[in-house]
Amino acid sequence: MSAFLRVENLTHIYPGKIKALESINLEIGEGEVVAVLGRNGSGKTTLVKHFNGLLKPTKGNVWIGDMNAKKHSVAKLSAKVGYVFQNSNHQTFLPSVEQELRYGCENIGLDEETIQERVERVTELFQLEDILETNPFDLNSTQRKEVGMASILAIEPKVIVLDEPTTGQDHAGSERIKEVITMLKEQGHIVILVTHDMQLVGELDCRVVVISNGKKLADGAAREVFKDKAMLKEASLEPPQVMTLAEQLTSFGVNDHVLTVEEMIKEYKRVKKLDINKQLQTS
């Protein structure tokens, strides 16, 4: 069976002849987490907006399962591809969190029982029990963003697109987003993450797609992609700091296959032990 989300030779040209994407090919299968990386204006948002039909290809095709994204409305595709916008203020309007969570489900015409079930599920996931009756605008921005994300997840889309989810989030918020992504992956969802947060990418240890000037520069496991320094330079990206640190320390015997702080600590302990052993031997 071919992958659930397929991008075939996608080119997008904005009015004014701005070529934002050029001949992109991409296949993403169930349970995959993919981080889309690239500098500002490289075309990341343009790419992911094709997945729920907010943009239509100038050339090429995008397939969501057996649906050609060209031929379906955003509303229809959004039942399959949930798109979480950067600023949840742009979608929040109902006077209680609960109504916000129900809104998308009501739009796709689910019955009351299913809606309640789903609302309960996302409430638990984001621990929103105490604020269900609150007006979303009385919440802080981290909470409001979570409500926005939860209202999309309640639709239970197969694919979830997160455009810069950790921008402007506090530490706890970022951690929660990381947990949710991991959990969605386990449940077999596809998560597509547009981000500048390299630490998050490292910790997710996920597949990475690098975009530069509308072209796909690299596609592979973060660990491998981040080793291609020439490519990263072309895309103006910096690998996670801890990875750079590990690379600087290879002469001390540190393995440069390190991606997260945790791995670095482990690696440091290993090297330290070796060192002590060596000292013991020589003495």
Place this chain on the structure above:
Amino acid sequence: MNSMYVQGNSFLHQLDPRTKILFVFSIILFVFLFYDPMFQFLVTVSLLPIVFLSGLTTPYLKTVKFMFLLVFLIITVHGLYNPMGDVTKVTWQLTENLSFKHDALIYGAVMSFRILSIGTATLLFVMSTHPSDLANALVKWKVPHAVAFMILSTFQLIPIIGREAKVIMEAQQARCLDVKANMIQRVKHLIPLFAPLFITSFMRVHQMSQVLECRGFSSTGPKTSLREMTIGFRDYAFLTAIALFALAAITLRAVVGGTLLPITDFVLMSALIGIWIVCSIYFFDFLWKSVRKKVV
């Protein structure tokens, strides 16, 4: 910026906005003084060299388009159907019971050229005046500073709120709001689209009103401005010319009356056919462009 201001360095651009406002008003005065299509036509045509000399020809031609639809309808429909004046005086018999009447055509032509000349003058003003200069000019005219400020910030706000509206439309569609649903559903969709727009605008308003407070907006005392303007020799020369014209026009009106020359059928036919020709040029240009768009 949504304003139609076209950057430039022409004579017109360098005039003080106040001079230009007086200029627009004097054009309005001229075209309402007389009820004579020849005169209105002359006023319109005499503005065209100013358009050209100010380097505004292309944007001007683009924007007068919609005025020509208006003018086309006015002169044609009134000429054919307006029962005013002497309906037996026929200028052009089309079919047995369809004809352009003399008196109605005069009305149509006068209206048309009034609209064209006022429109041209206004466009000249708008295209050659930076919005913040306009705001400053209003302040100099003792229009309260707050009003001038409001006009200026409107120009800044419109593109911002426009972008916001676009994002909101996308965000709600991502929550399965169907823009292609039936009419009743779509009417209901007005709320999820307008409500976040209202709310985010209010948030912005609160921030802005706090910022204004902090910067002492509501303090009394004279306000100063970054972009300073002065009325110079140019303005005086221009104003003198306008004043002379106005004087001559008013004298003429007093002596000769509202109609300067006898209005012949030939004049009326030229006005009618002239407007038709310009309209059809625009129309064919439009057709040509849409065909080419389809082909490419």
Place this chain on the structure above:
Amino acid sequence: MKNKLSTLVVAMIPAGIALNWVANSIVEMLKLPLFLNNIGNVLNAIVLGPWWGVATAVLTNLVIGLTTRWTIIPFALVGAVVALLGYWFFKKGFFKSIPKVIAAGAITGVIASALGSAVAVYVFGGFAGAGVDILTAGLVAMGNSIAVSNLIANFPGTFLDKILTFWVVFSILRIFPVRFLPNAKKIQEGLGMNKGKKKDDKAA
């Protein structure tokens, strides 16, 4: 307190104008035959006061007139009257239930329609520089007078438009986060909302 209100007004009027302007793009996307370009006037009339609604109306037409089509400037009169009527109906308790709001919108629609036609006939010989002019011309060709043709051509659109303008403002004010409203108490009273319960209202 007075100063506070004045900076709020200064910030709110441009927002009202921008909303009037942007309404067009929302209506266009939903493919509804409406304008909703008085929405900011009615909102400001209710939230700030009637004369601020009028100011929003006049400045809106001035700004649109100065940027896209100057022929809209005389129609500021219509926008101003809609703002005043919006405030008046709000004061008289017409914003307490949907049927009443629709009735208020309908009456406003009739008045606005008549006024709009009067302006169009008086200033532009029965046309307004909009697409609907073609319909007016057709009606004239069918033997109607110019004033009647303009009225018939414009009435359905204007009538529906004012009803929905009132309905949108009503619906949104009811679900509006209280903390953003400058005089929330008075507005909620005008909307017939339960004063005792502060948090949960039964809107929507």
